Amino acid sequence: MSATENTSATKKQIHLAAHFPGVNNTTVWADPRSRSQIDFSSFEHLARTAERGKFDFFFLAEGLRLREHKGRIHDLDVVGRPESITLLNALAAVTDRLGLAATVNATFNEPYETARRFASLDHLSGGRAAWNVVTSPDAFTGENFRRGGFLDRGDRYTRASEFVATARELWDSWGPDGVPRPFAHHGQHFSIEGKFGVPRSPQGHPVVIQAGDSGEGREFAASAADVIFTRHGTLEAGRAFYADVKGRLAQYGREPDDLKIMPGVTFVLGDTAAEAQEKAAEIRHQQVSPQNAILALEQIWGRDLSAHDPDGPLPAIDPDPDSQLVQGRVKITNALEIAAKWRALSEAKGLSIRQTVIETTGRQSFIGTPDTVAAELDAFVQGGAADGFILVPHLTPGGLDDFVDQVVPRLQERGAFRTEYTGSTLRSHLGLRTPVWKG
Structure with a gap:
């Protein structure tokens, strides 16, 4: 056994995933x-790079x-991205080991069809499927669906919890x-019966991912998820979370290793x-143009600025707390508090609107x-602040190349x-147990 192998046998191993960016200003368009x-080709490039780097999985939001902003499509959003599971089924054909994680909403979908789609992806990929469970609180999104409307924030996780439990019942209905x-x-929330149309898949259950930092989100992750996608900027905050x-x-009969905590992070590399730092400053300025600075300000203030x-x-x-200027994103309920903090920062450092944003x-x-x-990545994991990281590069699709070539070897x-x-399965990459069949 080599020295490296001996060290890795006693050291906590880092889990890595690749996020395909786009639905915010992370990407430098x-x-x-x-x-x-x-x-x-864009998705294939990033996925192949992640697999070359021996990453656990590829993640699609x-x-x-x-x-919408002022009735127009949000300036920073992607228009026309393919549906996630369709795309991941295609990526399953050009990758061998990389996990494939799709975001599917538990508010505006149904358990039978969702369970069927993920079981199918798990079969087609040889056991590499993952489901990122998200919820929606807004009627604006609901207008796209026959049921319409929305769920109160307190009901979103109630439905999501029952949704995941029902999907698992379906996956377990094949012995x-x-x-x-x-x-x-x-x-x-659901009253269904019948026979499920897809045999038990290679992982038993596809891996379940949950994104959220709220108390409700943490509780849902502890009860039902295999991975939690979070964001914490400091070692101390990460340790606390x-x-x-x-x-x-x-309290749910689970062990610490049954849930992997993987914050979403960005990175900037340089020879020195x-x-x-110079590259990072340039990227920040490209991510926040003068127009986007005003847009970001209007999102907080809820006014035409x-x-x-x-x-x-x-x-x-x-700010106007009752504004409908921006639709399709979580409503900011503490706009006055945020505005006060921004003003204090701007005054203390002499920052303009753009610099503050x-x-x-x-x-x-x-x-x-x-x-x-x-x-630093190693310190976070060894120091009990994370089990790994979901990397969000600022370029599509080549933004992960330097990390795989330069950081992974280190x-x-x-x-x-x-x-x-x-x-060969995503559960094996993550060190997760295969669910026991409950016949």
């Missing part, structure tokens, strides 16, 4: 290296309605003998620390040389990351 969000058993579920969520598992100079001071007027909305997590970034040298896949 103006960069000449930025490519299509609908051509299959998805929304059910295009967000190892290949014989489908009748299912019957009668609950608060990690301890809180892991501490909730015992100074070069990396187009007459304001982005290089000028913040508006003196207070850059400083308050930037999501750059790890900045430095490949050696320092590898060391993580492997540290004994903190695999040099080869040891299993």
Whole structure:
């Protein structure tokens, strides 16, 4: 056994996933290296790069309605991205080991069809499917669906919890003998019965991912998820979140390793620390153009601020808490508090509107040389702040290339990351148990 193998046997291993960016200002659209969000080649490039780096999975976000600002499609959003599961079925044919995670909404879908689609993906990929469960609170999104309307925030996770439990009942209705058993579920949100149309898949159950930092989200993850996708900028905040969520598992009869905590993070690499910081500053400015700075301000203030100079001071007027200026995103309920913090920051540092938006909305997590970034990632995991990371590059589709070429080898040298896949399913990559069949 080599020294590296001996070290990795005793060191906590880092889990890595690749997020295909686009539904926010993370992506630097103006960069000449930025490519299509609908051509299959873009998705294939990022997925193949992630698999070359021995990542656990490839992760696709998805929304059910295009967000609007002043009645126009949101300037920063993707228009025309393919549906996630359809795309991942195609990627299953050009990858061998990489997990494939799709976002599917539990508010505006139904358990039978969702369970069928993920079981199908799990079969076609040889056991690599994952479901990122999200919910929607707004009637704006609901207008796209026959049922319409929306769920109160307190009911979203109630439905989602029953949704996931019902899907698992369907997956369990086929036994190892290949014989489908009748299912019957009668609950608060769903009343269905029959026989499920897809045999038990290679993983038993596809991996379930949940994104959310609220108390309800943490509880849902502790009770039902295999992975939680979160965001915490500091080691201390990460440790607090990690301890809180892991501490909730015992009441559901689960062990700490049954749930992997993987914050979404960005990275900027340079040959020197100074070069990396310079690149990071340039990226922040590209992510927040003068027009987008005003747009971001209007999202908080809920008012038309187009007459304001982005290089000028913040508006003196207070936000409108009842504004419908922006639709299709979570409503900001603490706009007055956010505005007060932005004003205090702007006054303390002498920042313009654009500079304030850059400083308050930037999501750059790890900045430095490949050696320092590898060391910091390792410190987060060894220090109990995360089990791994979902990387969100700022370029599509080549933004992960440098990380795989420069940071992954250093993580492997540290004994903190695999040099080869040891299993074929996503559950094996993540170190998750295969669900026991409940016949």
